Amino acid sequence: MDTDALGTFTGDIPRLGSPLDTAIAKARLGMRAADQALGIASEGSIGPDPAMPFATADRELIVLVDDAAGIVVWETHSSWDIVNATTTARPGEAPRRFLAQAGFPAQQVIVRPNQGAVHPIHKGITTLARLTAAVAECAAVSTDGRARVEPDLRAHACPSRQTIIAATAARLGRRLAARCPACAAPGWGRVDVLIGVPCAWCGTEVARPRAEVDGCPACAHRATRPVVPSGAHADPGQCPACNP
Numbered sequence: 001m002d003t004d005a006l007g008t009f010t011g012d013i014p015r016l017g018s019p020l021d022t023a024i025a026k027a028r029l030g031m032r033a034a035d036q037a038l039g040i041a042s043e044g045s046i047g048p049d050p051a052m053p054f055a056t057a058d059r060e061l062i063v064l065v066d067d068a069a070g071i072v073v074w075e076t077h078s079s080w081d082i083v084n085a086t087t088t089a090r091p092g093e094a095p096r097r098f099l100a101q102a103g104f105p106a107q108q109v110i111v112r113p114n115q116g117a118v119h120p121i122h123k124g125i126t127t128l129a130r131l132t133a134a135v136a137e138c139a140a141v142s143t144d145g146r147a148r149v150e151p152d153l154r155a156h157a158c159p160s161r162q163t164i165i166a167a168t169a170a171r172l173g174r175r176l177a178a179r180c181p182a183c184a185a186p187g188w189g190r191v192d193v194l195i196g197v198p199c200a201w202c203g204t205e206v207a208r209p210r211a212e213v214d215g216c217p218a219c220a221h222r223a224t225r226p227v228v229p230s231g232a233h234a235d236p237g238q239c240p241a242c243n244p
């Protein structure tokens with residue numbers, strides 16, 4: 001399937017839907033092509049971590065679409081263990097240290113102009129010969145005479161992502177093995193987190209998880225699981241009123 005039509009990592013085709021919408025659309029593309037009622041697809045989002053702006057996080061999502069049972073079940077998993085360095089090169093140069101650190105050629109690379117021009121973009125490079133040719137071509141159209149060399153973060157080209165996707169798949173497997181206590185559908189698990197623990201001094205709600213809500217993909221059944229003991233209070237040092 002041409003899943004690039006749903007948006008690309010390199011940004012040349014923007015993504016329109018949420019990661020969940022995109023993953024469901026991918027699964028349905030495959031289901032339609034194979035004439036199956038069951039489909040599975042993954043979608044990753046890679047970028048700066050909002051909590052740690054200098055770290056790159058990979059958030060993976062895997063969805064199972066089951067039209068026979070009428071359910072959609074997904075799981076997510078985030079990790080910082082993803083290759084993320086970028087470098088530049090002039091014609092005739094191969095950034096050998098960058099390539100060694102990235103794990104080239106198992107980790108494939110992308111080459112594009114460093115400044116000005118958007119095209120050409122060479123993806124999926126696995127040989128030094130292709131890399132050298134791509135650097136020469138992209139540097140020639142870049143306003144600073146350099147090509148940008150970066151890891152190809154598409155799942156099949158990025159071993160560090162594959163490890164994270166595998167962990168996400170294991171989570172989805174565990175979720176599918178859990179059945180709803182009300183209707184026995186598979187996919188019982190966390191659907192929401194309740195935030196707000198009262199400050200020990202003034203009672204103002206501190207933005208910490210208070211409980212997790214489990215839910216069923218097939219029926220409206222929900223159950224709340226406290227993650228702090230009942231009557232627990234938050235440290236006034238974290239309180240927006242006591243310690244603004």
Ligand SMILES: [Zn+2]
Nearest residue numbers: 199202239242
């Ligand atoms: Zn307080």
Ligand SMILES: [Zn+2]
Nearest residue numbers: 180183216219
């Ligand atoms: Zn249910």
